[in-house]
Amino acid sequence: AQTVTQSQPEMSVQEAETVTLSCTYDTSENNYYLFWYKQPPSRQMILVIRQEAYKQQNATENRFSVNFQKAAKSFSLKISDSQLGDTAMYFCAFMKHVHSNDYKLSFGAGTTVTVRA
Amino acid sequence: SAVISQKPSRDICQRGTSLTIQCQVDSQVTMMFWYRQQPGQSLTLIATANQGSEATYESGFVIDKFPISRPNLTFSTLTVSNMSPEDSSIYLCSVEDGQGARRQYFGPGTRLTVT
Numbered sequence: 452a453q454t455v456t457q458s459q460p461e462m463s464v465q466e467a468e469t470v471t472l473s474c475t476y477d478t479s480e481n482n483y484y485l486f487w488y489k490q491p492p493s494r495q496m497i498l499v500i501r502q503e504a505y506k507q508q509n510a511t512e513n514r515f516s517v518n519f520q521k522a523a524k525s526f527s528l529k530i531s532d533s534q535l536g537d538t539a540m541y542f543c544a545f546m547k548h549v550h551s552n553d554y555k556l557s558f559g560a561g562t563t564v565t566v567r568a
Numbered sequence: 569s570a571v572i573s574q575k576p577s578r579d580i581c582q583r584g585t586s587l588t589i590q591c592q593v594d595s596q597v598t599m600m601f602w603y604r605q606q607p608g609q610s611l612t613l614i615a616t617a618n619q620g621s622e623a624t625y626e627s628g629f630v631i632d633k634f635p636i637s638r639p640n641l642t643f644s645t646l647t648v649s650n651m652s653p654e655d656s657s658i659y660l661c662s663v664e665d666g667q668g669a670r671r672q673y674f675g676p677g678t679r680l681t682v683t
Contacts, residue, residue: 484670486671488674493676494658494676494677494679495674495676495677496611496660496662496674496677497674498569498671498672498673501669501670501671542610542611546670546672548670554599554601554616554664554670554672555613555616555626556601556603556611556613556662556672558610558611558612559610560609560610561610
């Protein structure tokens with residue numbers, strides 16, 4: 452079974468600054484997918500970024516980027532130029548590779564990010 | 569990405585009753601999923617619902633408690649049966665994007681409170 456660990460329950464960042472959220476996972480799989488989801492107070496789960504384990508290049512989506520360290524089983528999210536609208540709970544999630552019939556997303560406990568004006 | 573709606577958005581129910589949650593997608597999707605998010609917690613997969621077959625339940629979830637229907641490629645329902653206060657949660661449906669990219673998109677969720 453896969454486990455996903457987010458060790459930071461809460462993070463606070465000043466507007467326009469940068470914040471990095473940590474995520475580690477445990478798996479015996481070699482190919483898999485990693486995700487970061489954002490859940491603002493509206494509770495809508497929003498896909499922020501996706502990384503394929505067999506790609507060495509770190510994924511980037513505008514102000515959001517990841518640092519994927521496969522050997523260390525680490526998948527951190529960096530939010531640059533933080534905006535008030537980034538205030539949300541952020542979940543790291545794991546999914547097995549496309550050749551698996553298992554589409555289950557395994558989520559970490561989440562990190563609450565508060566952006567201060 | 570698919571646009572997903574859920575009904576109701578929230579409800580307050582008495583223990584012992586049942587509630588059926590609807591999930592509607594604006595495009596045909598093969599795979600739909602139901603997750604539960606207990607207060608202050610992360611999301612846990614309840615079951616996978618594919619059209620034309622019975623839902624596949626995760627460990628700890630049973631069909632008698634959470635019956636699921638999937639009558640077509642754009643719609644699914646989850647029923648929470650014989651509710652107790654421990655069932656108070658947000659229930660979310662999601663769909664897989666069908667492009668082989670393993671992206672899942674979520675509905676807005678249904679906040680259920682059982683008194």
